[in-house]
Amino acid sequence: MNLNSVEILTQYFPDLTPEQQQQFARLQELYGEWNAKINVISRKDMDNLMVNHILHSLAIAKVVRFPAGTSVMDVGTGGGLPGLPLAILFPEVKFHLVDSIGKKIHVVQEIAQELRLHNVKASHTRAEQVSEKYDFIVSRAVARLATFYQWIQFSFKKESVPEQGLYYLKGGDLDEELAEAGLVHEVYDLNTYFKEEFFETKKVVYIPQHPTA
Numbered sequence: 001m002n003l004n005s006v007e008i009l010t011q012y013f014p015d016l017t018p019e020q021q022q023q024f025a026r027l028q029e030l031y032g033e034w035n036a037k038i039n040v041i042s043r044k045d046m047d048n049l050m051v052n053h054i055l056h057s058l059a060i061a062k063v064v065r066f067p068a069g070t071s072v073m074d075v076g077t078g079g080g081l082p083g084l085p086l087a088i089l090f091p092e093v094k095f096h097l098v099d100s101i102g103k104k105i106h107v108v109q110e111i112a113q114e115l116r117l118h119n120v121k122a123s124h125t126r127a128e129q130v131s132e133k134y135d136f137i138v139s140r141a142v143a144r145l146a147t148f149y150q151w152i153q154f155s156f157k158k159e160s161v162p163e164q165g166l167y168y169l170k171g172g173d174l175d176e177e178l179a180e181a182g183l184v185h186e187v188y189d190l191n192t193y194f195k196e197e198f199f200e201t202k203k204v205v206y207i208p209q210h211p212t213a
């Protein structure tokens with residue numbers, strides 16, 4: 001199978017509609033176009049975009065299905081990962097993608113508009129400065145958990161769904177990082193869901209919240 005075809009996604013997410021498949025194919029093209037102008041994804045990794053970035057972002061959906069009507073913040077989204085692929089997958093969920101670098105947010109806004117993703121808002125801001133509250137927070141490759149959690153600990157809605165919390169894409173040996181953070185957590189190994197070698201050491205760390213209602 002061509003590792004950059006949308007089929008790589010449909011084998012793991014067989015319910016993708018033709019429109020979603022088209023959006024993912026277009027997302028791949030748009031990243032190619034934007035990356036030629038601004039480095040939003042490491043250039044050496046562009047050849048593996050579909051697996052290492054788009055499928056990796058969607059891996060969060062193997063661990064949690066965001067219910068329709070809920071809200072998600074993607075902290076340190078960079079060029080829109082994992083937020084944009086998740087927003088395509090969950091059109092009934094509202095996504096707020098934030099990053100402290102304005103030119104990256106500009107790219108995210110342009111891509112969201114081109115893909116007609118009406119469920120995406122992107123803001124040039126630091127996570128610590130966001131006052132809205134969310135059901136879920138997602139992230140990839142931004143900061144150590146202990147630091148990251150300090151930024152976002154007050155960004156959860158008080159009343160939410162039981163699966164509320166932070167879903168953080170991480171790699172490698174996390175024991176020290178998890179011990180340092182001292183938070184209740186669950187770790188999901190992504191190699192149980194995906195056969196590509198890339199996922200061998202990849203994980204989703206879930207930090208649950210405890211809603212009051």
Ligand SMILES: C[S@@+](CC[C@H](N)C(=O)[O-])C[C@H]1O[C@@H](n2cnc3c(N)ncnc32)[C@H](O)[C@@H]1O
Binds near residue numbers: 077078099101
């Ligand atoms: C290594 S990049 C990862 C980008 C993207 N999540 C990905 O996986 O491709 C880290 C990003 O986090 C952003 N960032 C770091 N600290 C932040 C903060 N406190 N609030 C918002 N964005 C932050 C940086 O500007 C950068 O774009």
